[in-house]
Amino acid sequence: MITHALAPAALDALSALAVGRRGIYRDDAAFDDLLASATAALAAEDPDTVAVIRRFAAADVPDGAVLFTGFTVDQEQMGRTPEGWQLEFQNQDRDPVTEATLLALAGTAGEIFAFARQHAGAQIQNVAPVKGHEYDAVGTGSRGLLDWHTEDAFDDAHPHYVGLLCVRGDVNADTALAPIDRVVLSPEDERILREPRFLHGIDKASGGTGRPEDGVRGPVLYGEDGERFVRVDMDCAAAVEGDEEAAAALRRFHDAADAARIAVNLKAGDLLLFDNRRVLHARTSFEPRYDGTDRWLQRVIITGDPGASAGRRTRRPRVVENDPAGQ
Numbered sequence: 431m432i433t434h435a436l437a438p439a440a441l442d443a444l445s446a447l448a449v450g451r452r453g454i455y456r457d458d459a460a461f462d463d464l465l466a467s468a469t470a471a472l473a474a475e476d477p478d479t480v481a482v483i484r485r486f487a488a489a490d491v492p493d494g495a496v497l498f499t500g501f502t503v504d505q506e507q508m509g510r511t512p513e514g515w516q517l518e519f520q521n522q523d524r525d526p527v528t529e530a531t532l533l534a535l536a537g538t539a540g541e542i543f544a545f546a547r548q549h550a551g552a553q554i555q556n557v558a559p560v561k562g563h564e565y566d567a568v569g570t571g572s573r574g575l576l577d578w579h580t581e582d583a584f585d586d587a588h589p590h591y592v593g594l595l596c597v598r599g600d601v602n603a604d605t606a607l608a609p610i611d612r613v614v615l616s617p618e619d620e621r622i623l624r625e626p627r628f629l630h631g632i633d634k635a636s637g638g639t640g641r642p643e644d645g646v647r648g649p650v651l652y653g654e655d656g657e658r659f660v661r662v663d664m665d666c667a668a669a670v671e672g673d674e675e676a677a678a679a680l681r682r683f684h685d686a687a688d689a690a691r692i693a694v695n696l697k698a699g700d701l702l703l704f705d706n707r708r709v710l711h712a713r714t715s716f717e718p719r720y721d722g723t724d725r726w727l728q729r730v731i732i733t734g735d736p737g738a739s740a741g742r743r744t745r746r747p748r749v750v751e752n753d754p755a756g757q
């Protein structure tokens with residue numbers, strides 16, 4: 431994985447343009463305005479970063495991930511870590527400096543979008559430990575390990591890329607990445623994992639039960655002409671009932687992902703972009719304090735192919751409604 435430092439001039443420009451832009455969480459026009467200004471500022475002030483993001487989006491960076499550094503979060507200005515993802519917990523009285531920085535990079539990689547079923551269609555998701563979710567396999571969990579997954583694996587419109595900006599870190603919470611090219615499998619397991627012998631449950635953060643049997647059937651690996659893509663959430667997936675061969679292949683896949691593990695302890699200001707079709711991710715457990723200083727990430731999902739979900743964006747231009755097939 432490569433690390434790339436953002437240009438100070440771009441960071442200054444992003445922080446200046448964020449001033450006074452309130453309401454991006456409740457008003458799609460305000461969100462779009464900030465996104466357009468932020469990507470334009472990055473293009474003007476930091477062509478090196480734009481070039482790195484273009485390479486990332488073209489799958490031309492090692493391990494399908496880039497860690498961007500150099501951004502300093504003004505902790506006082508950010509206020510308390512939100513106690514929940516709902517709109518009421520988002521502090522709308524501060525200038526959205528972290529958001530402008532995240533949008534500049536993510537919006538250069540592709541089209542930022544959201545799922546209606548996740549965090550009520552929030553286009554920027556504030557992810558922090560939530561009371562009662564401690565052992566849930568969701569981003570707002572904490573004490574339980576969040577196992578290997580790709581985002582929204584059950585949905586055909588799953589994001590191509592994910593952007594995570596760390597507002598506040600936690601020394602114990604490592605974000606782990608397993609680039610699929612490093613996941614070594616036997617040819618036989620590779621073949622089995624490419625067959626639709628698996629059930630992909632819908633995670634609780636998306637309003638599902640998390641149980642494989644309530645989900646959709648499909649493969650774990652896919653892609654033609656030498657492409658190797660992955661879609662799976664190990665907390666919610668299983669082989670179809672009675673298919674012991676597929677169950678064993680899935681267990682070996684998990685071990686192979688562990689062996690490919692790259693751990694990143696995100697620190698305040700770090701911004702991680704990874705390829706959601708080529709990289710599994712996970713998070714180690716940590717202890718929440720619920721005192722306003724807990725770990726806090728801002729997350730966006732991105733696609734390189736907005737047209738694929740155009741028919742499902744019936745209410746808001748960036749928000750993909752549930753699949754009519756019941757996904």
Ligand SMILES: O=C(O)CCC(=O)C(=O)O
Pocket residue numbers: 557569576581594604605606711712713727729
């Ligand atoms: O908390 C993390 O580091 C990653 C959590 C996660 O899986 C996500 O935000 O998609």
Ligand SMILES: [Fe+2]
Pocket residue numbers: 569579580581711
């Ligand atoms: Fe995730």
